[in-house]
Amino acid sequence: MLTPTEQLNNQFFDYIIAGGGTAGLTLAARLTEDPSVNVLVLEAGQANIDDPQLLRPGIYGSHFGNASFTWDHKTIKQKHVNDRESGWSRGKGLGGSSGINFLCYTKPPARDIDDFERLGNPGWNWKNLEQYFNRAEGFVEPTEEYKKRTGVKTETWNVGREGPLKVSFPVSISEAEMRIQQAFANQGIPAAKQPIGGDPKGICFLPNTYDPKTHVRSYSTNAYYLPNKDRPNFKVAVGAHVNRVLTENTRDGSWSAVGVEFTDVASGKTQTVNAKKEVILSAGALKTPQLLELSGFGRIDVLDKIDVPVKVELSGVGENVQDHIFLGLSWELKEDAPFDTLDLLRDPAIAAKHLELHAQGSGLHTIGIVGFSWNSFDMFAPPGKQAEVYQKMEDALGKIDDTAHPGLRKSFEIAMQRFEPGKPGSPGCEFISFPGFLSGPNPPEAGKRYATILVAMNHGFSRGTVHATSSDPLKDPEMDAHYFEQDFDLDIHVEMVKFARKVANTSPMKEMLVAELNPGLEVQTDAQWAEWLKQTFSTTWHTAGSAAMLPRAQNGVVDASLKVYGTSNLRVVDLSVVPLHFASHPQATVYAIAEKAADIIKAAA
Template sequence: MSWTKPPKEEIDEFEKLGNPGWNWQNYERYVAKTEGFIAPSEEVRKRNDYVNMSIEQIGRDGPLKLAYPGRIDELDSTMLQTLLNAGLSKAANPTKGVSFIPNTYDPIKHVRSYATTAFYLPNKDRPNLKVLINAAVQRINTQPAPNGKLDAAGVEFEYDGKVHTVNAQKDVCLAAGALKSPHILELSGVGRKDVLGKIGVPLKLELPGLGENIQDHMHVGVSWELKQDVGFETIDLLRDATHNAKHLDLHALGEGLYTRGIIGFAFTSLHQLSPLADTIYERTKAKILANKDKFPPGLLEQYNIQLDRIKRGAPGCEIICYPGFLSGPAPPAEGKSYITFFAAMNHCFSRGTIHSTSSDPHKEPEFDPHYFEQEVDLDIFTESIKWIRKLADVSPLKDIIVNELNPGPQVKDDAQIGDWIKKCMGSTYHAASSCAMLPKEHNGVVDPELRVYGTNNIRVVDLSVVPLLFAAHPMASVYSIAEQGADIIKGKFNPLEASVASLKLSA
């Protein structure tokens, strides 16, 4: 539910990687079409000094409701003040610094706002819209076109125990996400020759980059036990059935813990967290230069941008404030309350893969994120954790905690921290780039019009087209991609013209 947008430079890098029209100017224009921000009252803003993240930049007229949760607790402010006292700065804009972040939240009904409430329900009675739930796509049926490319003739799907085919007169658009869009394309005969050969699917169109270049965000939590007399209500109360029932009843009144959200964030650079930043940068740069001839096409260009991100202080490190327990390996104790700071990794160098292991559409593909294949990712993660653990000595956090539960005092040196990270980290479920929008010679899968290379009418419109993952939770960007993709499909957007306009504006 966190509504965060990437730094301007990191969206402009889409265009630098060979995608005219995919730049910050167009991103802002399209994401604003979705945003329906409901600004907090002046009273709330005065009471919560961290609601300062240039909220004037958020669109007000879109169908997706955005707001601060009904309850901003003193504990949320305590966590942010600790980050500021530790040396970070308030966010002058939403992409770098410490601030409260809006949620996709309806402040009147106190429920989540999402694609169903914003887009489907207002349009569900339109005669040209048909939605089937639990209808699993199996493959796209294609045929050779006179121009030598592939045409999508229809889509085969399973519904209510039967296989059906819907015929396509215009475009077929995949929006199944980074985990499933490449799977559907492979089952349709599109992708790597070696992958399709192993599963017995006839190759109709070779695209070596399909299912490659996977990037993800990772996180791991550091938890402290709270003193019993500090008076803060945390999410830990909900583990108790009696308290949970009480807060469910309160939610119906627009009160209680179920009106809270995850709103405290810091986006920051490695240099702000670690004295080893320059050492890590130089070591990573040397390794990349030494191995540049071994990389698949297009990866060196991405790595050069990622090196520049470290050097310029891009906010690749994220800290998330969580008012409760969420960490490992030690479990929470009954009746205790906790506080957790997450370290999240946004600019990972490791690249994963997603590939089919069977021609049976019911069998999921193999997801291999290749976490920590590039040692720089573990280096940065370790430095982030070391910085977060030092917060225990910073007020006001140090005044309200008893002890560190996870990773725990037995985890001391860098090697032990690294082992703990590997054991307890998790995906933030932001997987991207499996159908990357890149030049075909750079292992691209779709062009700047989101059309699959070698096809006339198959497009991909989801997070899988992102060529290089950015420092933000991706929901806002998914909506922006969808809006820009809709205009492209309708013929209302010319990438080359939009790129020229952006260059003129910058000049």
């Protein structure tokens, strides 16, 4: 039921959504529940429906570099990490990044969401947003036998069970995963009280976006689009690259979005479609700011350089960019370690066997990334290091230029409360057990199996930028993460990787291991840890904040109704609106933002 792009030129729709990813499809499905409303979704990639390369769970990261499934974005050279570039791949095609992510289903601490409201966004708190998480979720309760075997306890979880997005535990959790969790427990990390109910601090097993009946990925395409594709008021066009929003000045001086211009990727022709009610940008944190700038909304100096007339000066567009980063420590496993790992898939014959097993609902493609430890910095860092890092935060706060960066001081003050010595912190220090090899720089050896602890820092203070450098919409904007510009971000991550090694040297994990492959025991001092970290860390592909929901005077781009300042009917609904990043993989929060946005838009109609 896809709509050919050539049928769209000069057509009218109530709502036009730029981007058919996680947020865009969710929003469109909810808006079209009203049969009197017609919605058009424009997606630059292809449909990729029923493609096993997307649906098969156990092929993490295999999509990167494949132009059929990903946009191969890159940052500029990062001066604080030895001039490394960082690949910022994003999902391309219907479903966006929900079609290529690692299927982890996690939700933020309640306090991190409450920080949205504390930054000036009434109604954006955990209590309010939790209903929207639940609306999306179709959690499938594990069997009693499964719970007994794995120790998973889900009876008290506040999680949605009737939503369209299938969320479940994989077929099995290995004994080795349980040993790793116990090693964290033996280092003093408690069990999480409400792993996906606002209090994830501690160790827990978490579910995946995985359909236990079909054993395939659940994502926005098969959750929100395919069940609703036959609605006559729900139109989706692929191969339609949105170039800019078309606007008109209104009597009250604001700008009204009247449509969008897009390029038909196949023919190269430029077309326009018209919006009777609203235009919504759901192109993600890397492309939404570019669309705003190409449409005349942004910093004057940026717009002047690309020769785009200024419609509304919004100095926050493309600023406030925040990312999560991670890297892995890997250990070779003993031959008798009870761990089926993804390393086996490097053998073509074994990989073929597991494709057959997947069709039967078993094998390596039915395991998942499930073991987590969500820690605040105070749970593992020595008191002296905590005090040192906090002092650096205070020093950074004192250096903020309020004229150049309005609103940054308040953001830092709230972020610092997550690290305040002597008080319970927010669990932004994430440790994940990965069933296989995922680390560097040393490569894996054929025929061997590995266990990896992924170490992810989710509460970084460095702020990056995303800005257009050309009026050509097909040219990527300049993406600058500013990684480790605040040097205490590196200090925090160094303490995290040191703790991961400590856990691996703890029973009952240590009894499974032969040797540490990465980084290797030659890395011992803080300086050595820092150098290895700078050489091997990666983005977690969770970039946020580039069109922040903040008061306009604090460099905000959208208000609490997600409406772009200076406009009457242009909204942003994606991860770019997040004002201060949270400790979680973001897909659940993106679904919740889109669900809430649908209610906001319906109420305004």
